């Protein structure tokens with residue numbers, strides 16, 4: 318590929334051309350696809366002379382017509398559009414008011430998953446639960462720091478948040494009771510392993526949580542190999558019927574979103590089977606993400622696994638494209654028309670800026686994945702709030718300040734990847750390597766997503 322400003326790929330008999338800055342995705346024929354590989358901006362109005370020689374098997378009028386179409390896209394700003402003022406904009410923006418808090422209501426868990434990044438719930442520290450008072454203080458903190466925003470989000474997370482159910486309901490009740498007075502609306506989300514779900518909790522979640530993330534890895538043998546109970550048994554049998562019941566009853570307007578979220582590891586590189594199993598169980602919204610772990614862990618996804626994982630993404634793509642299963646696969650979703658707002662495209666998840674995480678003790682961190690790394694502690698909800706220095710740091714952490722992202726074709730879709738993972742991997746939240754396992758899988762998923770969504 319001669320020009321990094323566009324990306325083109327062939328898939329499933331189709332030819333796709335992506336102009337990342339404009340967000341345009343084009344389906345082309347083979348001639349346009351190949352011709353584009355020979356062109357560099359700025360494009361002249363008429364077909365460059367050398368192009369006739371390269372595509373000698375085509376007539377002059379075929380070549381002119383093809384070039385004319387490409388030139389039309391170029392003039393219309395849908396090809397070689399360039400990053401324009403994006404870099405300047407990224408460098409100028411400051412930290413936005415707080416929009417969302419991840420409430421770690423429980424630093425404890427009733428499972429012992431082999432791949433848990435959270436130290437099986439305790440994040441390397443004491444196993445504790447957040448008190449209802451700290452949860453209320455966190456809600457107050459979110460409101461206080463939200464500026465003019467009227468829609469705020471709180472995610473109940475852990476460990477396992479159902480272990481702190483009293484705190485969850487107290488926080489929801491408290492926020493709802495003051496919404497009018499504050500002139501704010503709250504959206505709540507919960508992420509759960511499902512073990513403590515019962516009818517009462519299912520009803521409450523379906524009434525109050527506009528989204529929920531249900532952790533399950535797919536087939537029983539996949540799940541139970543790694544998602545184990547305290548006594549070492551599998552968890553699939555205990556949680557699956559509860560998740561099915563929750564999803565079946567999830568029909569209150571505005572509260573129907575959910576994801577069944579799994580993790581694939583080196584043990585289940587055939588994870589499309591896990592996705593189809595989830596669909597067979599009646600789940601439609603499915604996310605299966607690669608485990609992120611050091612290479613020395615037996616379950617880690619390593620470079621040598623990449624071709625096999627690509628095959629599996631292709632399989633999943635075909636299953637969805639051919640309608641074999643009705644699956645809304647989280648990582649194959651991409652909005653090619655509107656897309657996220659500019660700043661979201663430049664800066665991604667918003668960690669440490671509009672988004673932060675709170676520990677059971679009320680300590681603030683840029684996001685859930687930074688918890689446990691003391692150097693990233695950024696204040697406390699009841700005392701000093703978010704550190705200005707860390708907020709500024711994340712406001713300036715974007716695709717132009719992360720190494721490797723500015724020239725990556727996926728930059729406006731991926732938005733620079735996960736800062737916490739960069740920190741874990743390289744000791745620097747702004748470090749990336751476009752050839753890392755995560756980046757290569759991200760780009761593969763994007764190609765699948767674009768091919769599924771481009772029409």
Ligand code: SF4
Nearest residue numbers: 426430433437476510
């Ligand atoms: S359920 Fe979640 S927090 Fe608990 S051990 Fe498993 S991965 Fe960790």
Ligand code: SF4
Nearest residue numbers: 722725731733734756
């Ligand atoms: S994190 Fe990786 S895939 Fe994402 S924009 Fe940066 S280099 Fe590209």
Ligand code: SF4
Nearest residue numbers: 666684686735736737
């Ligand atoms: S830094 Fe990574 S883990 Fe944290 S919110 Fe962003 S994407 Fe998620």
